[in-house]
Amino acid sequence: EAQVTQNPRYLITVTGKKLTVTCSQNMNHEYMSWYRQDPGLGLRQIYYSMNVEVTDKGDVPEGYKVSRKEKRNFPLILESPSPNQTSLYFCASSLRHTENTEAFFGQGTRLTVV
Amino acid sequence: GENVEQHPSTLSVQEGDSAVIKCTYSDSASNYFPWYKQELGKRPQLIIDIRSNVGEKKDQRIAVTLNKTAKHFSLHITETQPEDSAVYFCAASTWRALTFGSGTRLQVQP
Numbered sequence: 611e612a613q614v615t616q617n618p619r620y621l622i623t624v625t626g627k628k629l630t631v632t633c634s635q636n637m638n639h640e641y642m643s644w645y646r647q648d649p650g651l652g653l654r655q656i657y658y659s660m661n662v663e664v665t666d667k668g669d670v671p672e673g674y675k676v677s678r679k680e681k682r683n684f685p686l687i688l689e690s691p692s693p694n695q696t697s698l699y700f701c702a703s704s705l706r707h708t709e710n711t712e713a714f715f716g717q718g719t720r721l722t723v724v
Numbered sequence: 725g726e727n728v729e730q731h732p733s734t735l736s737v738q739e740g741d742s743a744v745i746k747c748t749y750s751d752s753a754s755n756y757f758p759w760y761k762q763e764l765g766k767r768p769q770l771i772i773d774i775r776s777n778v779g780e781k782k783d784q785r786i787a788v789t790l791n792k793t794a795k796h797f798s799l800h801i802t803e804t805q806p807e808d809s810a811v812y813f814c815a816a817s818t819w820r821a822l823t824f825g826s827g828t829r830l831q832v833q834p
Contacts (some may be wrong), residue, residue, distance in 0.1 A: 643821065650733070653768070653825040654811060656805065660820075668821060702768065710756035710775060710817055715767040 612637045616701050616716035623691055627667045633701030633721050638648065639658075641670065641707040643685040644676065646697040647684045647718075659684055660707065678700055726751040728816050730825025738833050745828045747814035748796045753763050756817035757790060757797045761826075763810045771812075774801070804832045 614635045623629055635642065643658035645662075655668030659678040675687040675694055684703075688695060701716040729748040739744050749757075758773035774781045774788045774797065780789050785804075790797040801808055809832045814825040 645824075650826055652730070653824040655821050655823070658821055669823075702739070707817075708819060709822070710773075712758070712770045712773070712823060715769070717767055 612714070614701055614716040616699075616712050616719050619719060620678060621721050622720060623721070625692055625723055626690050629688050629691060629721075631699060631721070633684045633686065633716055634682050635684075635703040635710075635714070635716065636682065637703065637705070639703035639705050640681070640682065641705070642678065642701065642703045643713075644674070644684070644686045645700045645702065646695075647672065647700060648697050652654075656686070656690050656699075658707075668687065691721075693723050696723050697721060726735075726816055726818050726821075726823040728773065728814060728823050728825040730814050730827060730828060733830040734809050734828065734831070736831045736833060737828075739804060739806060740806075741804055743801045743804055743808070743830055744797045745812055745814065745830075746796060748794075749799070749816040749823075750795065751787060751816065751818055752792075754818050754823075757788070758817070758822070759786075759788060759799050760815065761810045761815045768813060791818065793796050801830075804830075806832050806834050808832050810822045 644656040645653040657663045657676040663691045699719045702713045705711040755776040761769035762768040787800045
Protein backbone atom coordinates (compact mmCIF):
# COMPACT_ATOMS: atom_id res chain seq x y z
CA GLU A 611 0.00 0.00 0.00
CA ALA A 612 1.32 3.44 -0.99
CA GLN A 613 1.79 5.51 2.12
CA VAL A 614 3.68 8.02 4.20
CA THR A 615 4.49 6.75 7.68
CA GLN A 616 5.41 8.91 10.65
CA ASN A 617 6.57 7.81 14.07
CA PRO A 618 5.76 8.30 16.82
CA ARG A 619 2.09 9.31 16.64
CA TYR A 620 2.16 10.91 20.07
CA LEU A 621 5.10 12.24 22.05
CA ILE A 622 5.40 14.08 25.34
CA THR A 623 8.86 15.35 26.16
CA VAL A 624 10.64 17.86 28.38
CA THR A 625 12.24 21.12 27.35
CA GLY A 626 15.73 20.64 25.97
CA LYS A 627 15.64 16.89 25.37
CA LYS A 628 16.59 16.16 21.77
CA LEU A 629 14.08 14.20 19.75
CA THR A 630 13.58 12.88 16.23
CA VAL A 631 10.32 12.29 14.38
CA THR A 632 10.75 9.85 11.54
CA CYS A 633 9.03 9.99 8.17
CA SER A 634 9.19 7.35 5.47
CA GLN A 635 7.43 7.02 2.10
CA ASN A 636 7.28 4.01 -0.21
CA MET A 637 6.18 5.79 -3.41
CA ASN A 638 9.62 6.77 -4.72
CA HIS A 639 8.67 10.43 -4.36
CA GLU A 640 11.37 13.03 -4.88
CA TYR A 641 9.78 15.85 -2.87
CA MET A 642 9.23 15.65 0.88
CA SER A 643 8.31 18.30 3.42
CA TRP A 644 7.39 18.87 7.04
CA TYR A 645 4.51 21.02 8.27
CA ARG A 646 3.24 22.03 11.65
CA GLN A 647 -0.45 22.58 12.24
CA ASP A 648 -1.64 25.01 14.89
CA PRO A 649 -5.22 26.19 15.52
CA GLY A 650 -6.15 29.13 13.31
CA LEU A 651 -2.83 29.07 11.46
CA GLY A 652 -3.32 26.21 9.04
CA LEU A 653 -0.38 24.15 7.89
CA ARG A 654 2.95 25.96 7.86
CA GLN A 655 5.96 24.50 6.13
CA ILE A 656 9.04 23.90 8.28
CA TYR A 657 11.53 22.36 5.83
CA TYR A 658 11.39 20.75 2.45
CA SER A 659 13.57 18.55 0.27
CA MET A 660 13.51 18.49 -3.52
CA ASN A 661 15.57 15.29 -3.62
CA VAL A 662 18.29 13.34 -1.82
CA GLU A 663 20.83 15.61 -0.11
CA VAL A 664 18.84 18.72 -1.13
CA THR A 665 17.01 20.43 1.73
CA ASP A 666 15.90 24.00 2.36
CA LYS A 667 14.04 26.10 4.88
CA GLY A 668 10.33 26.64 4.72
CA ASP A 669 8.39 29.38 6.45
CA VAL A 670 9.01 28.40 10.09
CA PRO A 671 12.39 26.59 10.28
CA GLU A 672 13.71 27.98 13.60
CA GLY A 673 14.44 25.24 16.12
CA TYR A 674 14.27 22.39 13.61
CA LYS A 675 16.71 20.38 11.52
CA VAL A 676 16.21 17.82 8.78
CA SER A 677 18.28 15.46 6.69
CA ARG A 678 17.66 13.54 3.46
CA LYS A 679 20.27 10.84 3.12
CA GLU A 680 17.92 8.41 1.40
CA LYS A 681 15.03 9.07 -0.94
CA ARG A 682 12.45 7.39 1.26
CA ASN A 683 13.32 8.96 4.65
CA PHE A 684 13.06 12.53 5.86
CA PRO A 685 13.46 12.80 9.65
CA LEU A 686 12.64 15.96 11.60
CA ILE A 687 15.04 16.75 14.44
CA LEU A 688 14.41 19.04 17.39
CA GLU A 689 17.79 19.56 19.01
CA SER A 690 16.46 21.44 22.05
CA PRO A 691 12.66 21.42 22.08
CA SER A 692 10.78 24.28 23.69
CA PRO A 693 7.11 24.60 24.72
CA ASN A 694 6.34 26.76 21.66
CA GLN A 695 7.09 23.70 19.51
CA THR A 696 4.10 21.92 20.97
CA SER A 697 2.06 21.23 17.85
CA LEU A 698 0.70 18.66 15.40
CA TYR A 699 3.33 17.76 12.82
CA PHE A 700 2.75 16.32 9.36
CA CYS A 701 5.21 14.91 6.91
CA ALA A 702 4.18 14.98 3.24
CA SER A 703 5.58 13.70 -0.04
CA SER A 704 4.84 14.22 -3.71
CA LEU A 705 6.34 12.82 -6.89
CA ARG A 706 7.97 16.02 -8.09
CA HIS A 707 6.87 19.35 -6.69
CA THR A 708 7.54 21.19 -9.93
CA GLU A 709 4.98 18.98 -11.68
CA ASN A 710 2.23 19.96 -9.26
CA THR A 711 1.28 16.47 -8.22
CA GLU A 712 -0.75 15.46 -5.20
CA ALA A 713 0.88 15.75 -1.78
CA PHE A 714 0.35 12.68 0.42
CA PHE A 715 0.41 13.24 4.15
CA GLY A 716 1.52 11.03 7.00
CA GLN A 717 -0.78 10.28 9.94
CA GLY A 718 0.59 13.14 12.01
CA THR A 719 2.64 13.36 15.21
CA ARG A 720 1.19 15.21 18.16
CA LEU A 721 4.10 16.63 20.14
CA THR A 722 3.81 18.15 23.60
CA VAL A 723 6.85 19.86 25.14
CA VAL A 724 6.56 20.56 28.87
CA GLY B 725 6.81 34.57 -0.17
CA GLU B 726 3.31 33.41 -0.97
CA ASN B 727 0.44 34.36 1.34
CA VAL B 728 -2.93 32.60 1.20
CA GLU B 729 -6.00 33.95 2.98
CA GLN B 730 -9.04 31.78 3.49
CA HIS B 731 -12.59 32.71 4.48
CA PRO B 732 -14.73 32.00 6.38
CA SER B 733 -12.99 30.31 9.30
CA THR B 734 -16.20 28.49 10.25
CA LEU B 735 -19.26 27.69 8.17
CA SER B 736 -22.46 26.01 9.27
CA VAL B 737 -25.04 24.87 6.71
CA GLN B 738 -28.13 22.71 6.67
CA GLU B 739 -27.92 19.34 4.98
CA GLY B 740 -28.69 19.75 1.29
CA ASP B 741 -27.57 23.38 1.13
CA SER B 742 -24.49 24.59 -0.74
CA ALA B 743 -21.24 25.70 0.88
CA VAL B 744 -18.68 28.09 -0.57
CA ILE B 745 -15.15 28.68 0.73
CA LYS B 746 -13.00 31.44 -0.72
CA CYS B 747 -9.24 31.94 -0.88
CA THR B 748 -6.98 34.67 -2.17
CA TYR B 749 -3.26 34.41 -2.90
CA SER B 750 -0.50 36.95 -3.36
CA ASP B 751 2.14 35.43 -5.65
CA SER B 752 1.21 35.71 -9.32
CA ALA B 753 3.69 32.90 -10.06
CA SER B 754 1.52 30.36 -8.23
CA ASN B 755 0.17 27.90 -10.76
CA TYR B 756 -1.47 25.03 -8.89
CA PHE B 757 -4.31 25.25 -6.37
CA PRO B 758 -5.31 22.12 -4.46
CA TRP B 759 -7.98 21.73 -1.81
CA TYR B 760 -7.57 19.36 1.11
CA LYS B 761 -10.15 17.93 3.51
CA GLN B 762 -9.15 17.01 7.03
CA GLU B 763 -11.56 14.98 9.14
CA LEU B 764 -11.21 15.08 12.90
CA GLY B 765 -8.02 13.36 14.04
CA LYS B 766 -6.98 12.43 10.51
CA ARG B 767 -4.49 13.57 7.91
CA PRO B 768 -5.34 16.10 5.17
CA GLN B 769 -6.42 14.46 1.92
CA LEU B 770 -6.71 15.98 -1.54
CA ILE B 771 -10.28 16.38 -2.76
CA ILE B 772 -9.84 18.48 -5.88
CA ASP B 773 -7.22 20.65 -7.55
CA ILE B 774 -7.01 23.13 -10.38
CA ARG B 775 -4.15 24.35 -12.52
CA SER B 776 -3.63 27.90 -13.66
CA ASN B 777 -4.61 27.26 -17.27
CA VAL B 778 -8.13 26.19 -16.23
CA GLY B 779 -10.92 28.40 -14.90
CA GLU B 780 -13.21 25.78 -13.43
CA LYS B 781 -13.18 22.09 -12.53
CA LYS B 782 -15.95 19.89 -11.25
CA ASP B 783 -16.05 16.46 -9.63
CA GLN B 784 -19.53 15.29 -8.70
CA ARG B 785 -20.74 17.57 -5.87
CA ILE B 786 -17.57 19.62 -5.57
CA ALA B 787 -16.24 22.28 -7.90
CA VAL B 788 -13.41 24.77 -7.84
CA THR B 789 -13.16 28.06 -9.70
CA LEU B 790 -10.05 30.12 -10.32
CA ASN B 791 -9.73 33.79 -11.24
CA LYS B 792 -6.05 34.42 -11.95
CA THR B 793 -6.54 38.10 -12.65
CA ALA B 794 -8.08 38.69 -9.24
CA LYS B 795 -5.89 36.03 -7.60
CA HIS B 796 -8.71 34.20 -5.95
CA PHE B 797 -10.15 30.72 -6.06
CA SER B 798 -13.15 29.09 -4.45
CA LEU B 799 -14.47 25.69 -3.44
CA HIS B 800 -18.15 24.95 -3.97
CA ILE B 801 -19.89 21.98 -2.39
CA THR B 802 -23.46 21.33 -3.46
CA GLU B 803 -26.09 19.15 -1.76
CA THR B 804 -24.03 18.98 1.41
CA GLN B 805 -24.18 15.86 3.55
CA PRO B 806 -23.18 15.28 7.20
CA GLU B 807 -20.05 13.42 6.03
CA ASP B 808 -18.88 16.68 4.41
CA SER B 809 -18.28 18.03 7.93
CA ALA B 810 -14.54 18.59 8.25
CA VAL B 811 -11.85 21.25 8.03
CA TYR B 812 -11.04 22.34 4.48
CA PHE B 813 -7.73 23.89 3.45
CA CYS B 814 -6.94 25.70 0.25
CA ALA B 815 -3.35 25.94 -0.95
CA ALA B 816 -1.31 27.69 -3.61
CA SER B 817 1.83 26.24 -5.10
CA THR B 818 4.95 28.14 -6.10
CA TRP B 819 8.10 26.51 -7.45
CA ARG B 820 9.25 25.40 -4.01
CA ALA B 821 6.28 24.82 -1.76
CA LEU B 822 2.60 24.57 -1.08
CA THR B 823 1.33 27.45 1.04
CA PHE B 824 -1.88 26.70 2.90
CA GLY B 825 -4.73 28.87 4.02
CA SER B 826 -5.74 28.85 7.68
CA GLY B 827 -8.63 26.43 7.15
CA THR B 828 -12.45 26.47 7.22
CA ARG B 829 -14.37 24.32 9.65
CA LEU B 830 -17.53 23.20 7.83
CA GLN B 831 -20.41 21.82 9.86
CA VAL B 832 -23.34 20.27 8.05
CA GLN B 833 -26.40 20.11 10.29
CA PRO B 834 -28.68 17.13 9.63
